Amino acid sequence: MKTEFPAPGWQRLLVAGRGRTWAATLALLCCFSLLLPEPGPLPGLRNLAFDTYQKLWPRVRNAQPVVIVAIDDRSLAQVGQWPWPRDTMARLADRIAARKPAVTGIDIVFAEPDRTSPDLLAQRFGESDQVLAARLRQLPSNDSVFASALGRSPVVLGVVGSTKSGSGGEGFAPARIVGAPPRLDAFPKGERSLPEIDGAAAGRGLFNAHLDNGVVRRVPLVATVAGYPLLSMPLECLRVAAGEPVFSLVSEPPAPLKIVIGDLALPTQADGSIFVHYAGHDINRYVSAVDVLEGRDDPDLIAGRIALVGVVGQGLVDYQLTPNGERLPGVEVHAEVIENIFSKSLLHRPEVARGIEAACFALLALMAVAWMPRMSPLQSAMAYVASAGLLLGGGVVAYLWQRQLFDPLTPLAGLTAVHALLVLAAWMMIEIERKRLSAHLALEREASARTAGELEAARRIQTGMLPRPEKVLANEKRLQLFAHMRPAREVGGDLYDFFYLDQRRLFVVVGDVAGKGLAAALFMAVSKALTKSTSLRGPSSLGDLLELINIELVRDNPDELFVTLLAVVLDLDTGQLEYCNAGHEPLLHVRTDGGVQVLDGGGGPPLCVFDYIGYSSVKHALQPGEWLALVSDGFTEAMSSDGSLWGREAMKSALQAACSADGDVAGSGAQVLSRLARFEAGIDPADDQTMLLLRWLGRPAQNNAAPA
Template sequence: MADGKADGKPIAPKQPKPSSGFRATRGGTLHRLIAAVLPILVGLFVAVLLNGSRPVERIRNIVFDEFQRLAPRPWTPDLPVRVADIDDTSLAKLGQWPWPRQRLAELTARLLENGAAVVAFDSLFSEPDRLAPAEILAQLPDSPEKQALTKALADSGKLTTDPLEAAFRGNPVVIGLALSNRPASPIVPMKTQFVKLGDDPTPVLPFFSGMILPLEHLRDAAAGMGAINYVPDIDLILRRVPLVFAAGGGPDKVLVPSFAAEALRVAFRTDTPIIKASNASGETNFGGVSSVIAVKIGDAEIPTERDGAVRIRFAGSQPGRILPVWKILAGEVDRDEIDGRIILIGSSAAGLSDLRSTPLDSAVAGVEIHAELIEHAVSGARLARPDWALGAEAVLLTLGGLLIAWLAWRLPPTIAALAAVVMIGGGLFASWYMFLHRDLLFDPVIPGVSWVATYLCMTFVVYRQSEQEKRFVRGAFQRYLSPSVVEQLAADPSRLRLGGETRDVSILFSDARNFTARSEALNAAGVVQFLNALHTPLTAAVLAERGTIDKYIGDGLMAFWNAPLDVSDHADHACAAALTMLAAVPAIDAGLRRVAEAAGRPHTPLAIGIGLNTGSAFVGNMGSDQRFDYSVVGDPVNVAARLEAATKEWGVPIIAAETTRRAAKKHVFVELGAISVRGKSAEMQIFALHGALSGADPDFETFCALHRQVLDAIGARAGDAEAKIGTAVQTRDGARYADFYRRLRARGGHIEVETKKLPGGS
């Protein structure tokens, strides 16, 4: 526009500097977020890992159990352990439990005759035999027959001698005791005297305050006595069995071997097993709490976890390990199955309730767990979490978390996620390898979970940062482009290329009057202040009606509708925006007046002209590969610009083309006549946008009739034209067109007037 330039160049408002409070890079804010979030995340998982909480233990045990199921310990018939099973068939054939001690003595004798290296009873003999002859005689009424029977039994020695004691005496027999926390439970010395190397292991061993002991004569006769206690995990699955317990307090505190450890001691004919603890020769606890490293019984050195428990490498229940008691007593078991072996006597009968769960079996006789432990020890199996496992896992967790965070920051999400999956899979494979080939248990779950959490956390941080950057960029570009254009480009970046499409659009041009004279009275800063004050409310009016700002040309503004987003009634929206812009002029002018008065300079009243046109035009990205604008081009654009220029000539603020008048169903127009447009051979009809149809004056039809008479009189140069003009301008609507009538009459009425009646009666 001619008066939208100064010194031949368009005047544009100076762009404000971006706020220094936000840096749209990943260098500052993201680094601070990483520094704040990542240490907290890693520290949290390290703390959970080192704390040994129950959820951590449960997850860890699930993985380790699955490893055992995938690769159980191989079982071979030559292993030196068998279970003499008091099964349901034995109970059916030999009578219900408890059996007379005489029968158990016979079983012991039969096993020893067949060469058993050790006979170990997985039971408590803490009460007298209810089926002993003396107990039965006590229940009989006094009679000569009772007296005779009593004398006969006394002469044979069966009233005073326990057959089980006789079977135990001088033979490799082990019996069980139970540790408890009952008040006033007795504590007795053990037959086993442990040798301790390194730190005192007592504080880390499972502790009980008392004992439930076998009868004194039986424990004196037996070669060994061990605790039959188990310490199951929270899910009641037995994975670990202690080799040594601590019992009692003060000077009475003793170290108690487990049942399986005592059977091994008796089998190896040793009295002094060795407990190797931290700070023994070649061992260290790195300044931490003392821990048990291994227990050496005879030729077997059994690695343990820090509390002296053995994590058993289970083979599972094996039929070849089981010798039914009834077959032993019936002589139906080959001597090779007994000779030189450790025979554990226990029961798998459901009614005796000595069933346990292991990682491989949901219900197995408790005596088989003792057998599994002995097999584990003598076969050289090693399955343990070393005392340094937690530290190694914490280091791995931290380093892996840092790497995952770095990958999530530097790489696209898909690639970073794939890298995280590879790392987690690598950790799981490494854990499986250490289990399979090194008999060591390293936890792959907690580091893996922490890596996933780190990845998710960092992805969220990067996402939030990216969203902040997008909002910043979107907010910045919305100062240059229509918000609808920005949103469409954000949703579909493929549109950010040269090209476009032909669409039916409505175009608006606006321009301020006397801008050249105004700019001459202002300095550069004043010009910018004026343009900002002008364009801000006018732009708001366009955007409120879903319009797209195309460009600012000094004091001029170009906007269009129905692109990039579809606006079905775009002509009405363009008209509504034009009326809002016109209504905003008084407030803008009042503000400019106050600024001029404050600066002590004269104020030039503000007026604007608006041109509207509707038609088919090309819309899209135009320019070059280096820089382009989203704009609209075509003949309708030129016409809209010419109509805006015509407002100065015809004295009406808003002029619309015939196409806009036909398309805008919610607005009323007043015809102005025909106008010659540069570049077009034929004249075109133009109309003044009068207002919204819903807000039209009730006398608008009357004014339209008077307006038609004025146009006819001026066109015919009738003598009563002035009188008709006077009548028309006396109406409320006609007063707005007084300047137009004056200009039209001064031009001699040479404009051709359309005879078709306007919508709404105009």
């Protein structure tokens, strides 16, 4: 009879079609979100992927077109604190020009007059010393000295794009736009050097960079300042070095925006920026400004290269965080860009990247929705791992092979959500079925309660079938025996028996039928009766006895149950014993010295496993006062509250403590049971527990015959 369990409406909706409907809807939403404009739905994941590429595979620095003339801590210590007088900067510019660089780019904006200029000093000392002031006015200003030095060689000065203050686009290199006007970064104003200084420069380049959560991943190669296109500092240096008077912007979608300077054509992102491919900090890029001023540098380091002048002293400039985790000064970021251009190692994110990522996600999500509900948990996990491997591997291959940036993590996040929803639907189906089965089980329990009386009666009958030592061994002086059986349910599948074969020999057996409950109890009764009847017929050995019992049990065993059996025959006069073990817990022998010996020789597999199989028996000798213990696996596999098992070693330890040379068998058995109860701490046994404890006392001086 099928019992229906009314699941809540939201659960029924979730598991409809094994979760395919909701998973497909989620996949569709994720697919559309992947098509959103840059930076996409999860920019943090995208940036993590791009940064990881650069950390694992940074650019190899195989081109060295740039040298950085660094105003570093050593230069500041020897020349003086920053800012330096402009006449000192003029001297530095002349020293650099003397080394014949291709072009000099100065990564500094000189927006205010030099406070140490003679004309400003004349104003300060005019009232106190008019003669000195007059002489100072006759000297050229430091700014004009610096401007003159800049005019003697090709120099590019910087412009900082600003939204607050600054000047227009006067003096910028002319730009020719081919195609549609590009969507460039736009700055209303530009902060520039003083007009006298700015006018002496051969070019002007933009300083700005894209800060994405504090990380410089992209820099604009071109932007508009006051409405005029302006190249970045690295590109303006290249333009001036090449002697090109103009540059071109070629915007012909779907092709990427290109910046053309003479024979050089650079593809960029749609906004004119590039992703910088970092090689990382390299001390070989640097020469100290004080060494150039004092002539201690190697002139060949600057000759023919692009010289970038910048302040790198600690506390004077902000070091920018790069994707590979390093912090670089802005002037070294410019150097990285120029090296990218020379080594043709620029990174690029194609305009079609979002479409490709969405298509890959859609294909993998479709496969998951179609096949995953029919897969096993292991197959589902392997399919997810394979999908993740395809996405991650594709991103790595594109980066290493074509230097193109594809984001595998955002599609993987969506795919993870789809897989999780399908797993949730599968789990919900299992939960609904579990509740249905629980309701069905409750009905069955109600029905089984009606049979509780019959089971109690069966328990009393089963217990009555077991022999009692005080009756069977009422007048026995040679042996003491303690018997205990605790079924895990109302009736159990364990059995034990002991009876005389003749006046000298006692037959003892303990068995365990596979399973618990009524079926095991019935098979136990059959096994017990068959064992006793067969043993009284007098087979030559216990091995032959177990072989005969196995043949009889196999003959009438439609449920294919099996039983483990440990049979012992003890000569009560001599202490000689014979035992045979059919897959049961081994016989334990407690010696007079307190040691416990495991007797595990002979025997064979459990009864009813094979139709015809032989068993072998083993003989052993006891000394007066020694003990034997026959137990079922309900003792060794007893479980504590923390899930640990008692085990054979704990059983041996309990026997050592309880079975003393002059101990009473009933008291010793009670001690073992008490120790087991403390271990279980109130946990009901999972299996039937049976123990027979024997103590052979030896033959008395005056023989007392055993009852027949």
